[in-house]
Amino acid sequence: MDNLLLILSKPDNVPIVMMMLLFGYYTWLWWREAKKNDTLITNGNYSVLQEEGKDKIFTWPYLVRNEFLAAILLMLILTVWSIVLDAPLEEPANPAKTPNPSKAPWYFLGLQEMLVYFDPWLAGVIFPTIIIVGLMAIPYIDKNPKGNGYYTWQERKFAISTFMFGFYVLWIVLIIVGTFLRGPGWNFFWILDVWDPHKVVAMTNVDLHQYFGIRSSLGAFLFGGFIVTAYFGLAVLYYFWKKESEFVKKLGVARYGLTAFLFLSMMSLPIKMLLRWTLNIKYVWVTPWFNI
């Protein structure tokens, strides 16, 4: 308990708690608005929505007024926050004294948490790049013309659930895990556990090929390469299976390929997590140059 209070009261962790509340609130707001619009659309009243969208008001005073109020409120909150809570300042920098655990700023803890499952070149370089490029690609691969400019759920189920999975589970939840549940040695501690720096964790992880009795490094290389290729090859299989479907047809080959690559890359994280938790898999593909 004391430990939890200690973590919670770290000044830099207060924003995380705030973020959790805000996300809860806005998700609820989205759901309410989406339901409202979805009911309209199901009843064939999309035109009502359109009409409302065309309704114009004066910027002055109606928008400027809201902006002004929002600005005052925000400055008020910020002022109170800055009076009540001091920014942290620890001991002077000392390169010879490594704290345990050493944590990145909280907004990068999702990436640091990925390091448990993937090597730094993937978790720290490739995945961030894929995230940024993938986000930028969204408007160009989402060919669904519906749900443009209003909240909805039923018209964009795949897009919204994929985005929410990535954003909530693989980003926000990992930040929370990294902040509250990772202690010395980046070991896992439940919320109420005491952070014991001498916690012993058995290193029983094995590589996937070892399960299959493969011993030579060439064998491991070929085997792992096959597994990874096969994983991304699922996209090709699915393509030929669903070639005639509306979804695949509308995308075209290039968009489909990019979408599938981004989707499978994203899903590789939860899959690797499951492999680690259930089978203690360390690497799926071992090569002399890199491991996955």
Place this chain on the structure above:
Amino acid sequence: MEAFLNKMKDSVTKSQVWKSMFRHGYEDTPRNRYLQVLDNVWLHLHPTRIPRHGAYIRFTWCMGGITFLLFLVTAVTGVLLMFYYRPTAEYAFNDMKYLEFDVPFGMFLRNMHRWAAHGMVIAVWLHMFRVFLTGSYKPPREFNWVVGVILLTTTLLLSFTGYLLPWDQLSIWAVTVGTNMARATPLLGSEGPFGPELGMRPDNDVRFILLGGTQVGPPTLLRFYVLHCVFFPLFLAIFIAVHFWRVRKDGGISGPL
């Protein structure tokens, strides 16, 4: 009395000085409502009329505007902090103490800068989330979404480079953990795939360029300071300008087509 006040008012509002500053009256007429926005350099960022839902918090969550306001707060408080802070290993930490104990409202200034920065990270995520949920990245706003992702990345980098400046244990180790990743960059990092094969060593790879050394040290502090106070804010400001311009040019706030 009233006549006198009216005369006073007239003598002010009809004077040449007043009229040179305010080009229209304040009576509540549609014309003045237009002019109020059009004639004002700050407000003319807006169109004179907007769709009704554009003013609803339940539609925009107000998050783009809040992100912008928080950016302005960090810019103002940041400039003030620069008066007291020297980005060298000898002084940086002491200047933090100086701000805390000697500078009037120094701690308050620092707090406000930090919390506004953290708030900005949260606000920019929420803004992206709402733009996604309203499908506002769909044509014709695809490119503004891309600009948005650039803003998001820059916001995070801005926050990250600032994290180092207090030069305490929290900051150098957080930045050490973060920048250690650069070592593992494929081809360009000394521990990345094919890095050593290409002659990358700890003292010549990308991490070395980033840090100005083989570990987070005084040169890193100076580098991050310059990036944090000059490069990233300018970069962000330029792209925010593009972003706002595009919101207008792409047809204003999105709505049901």
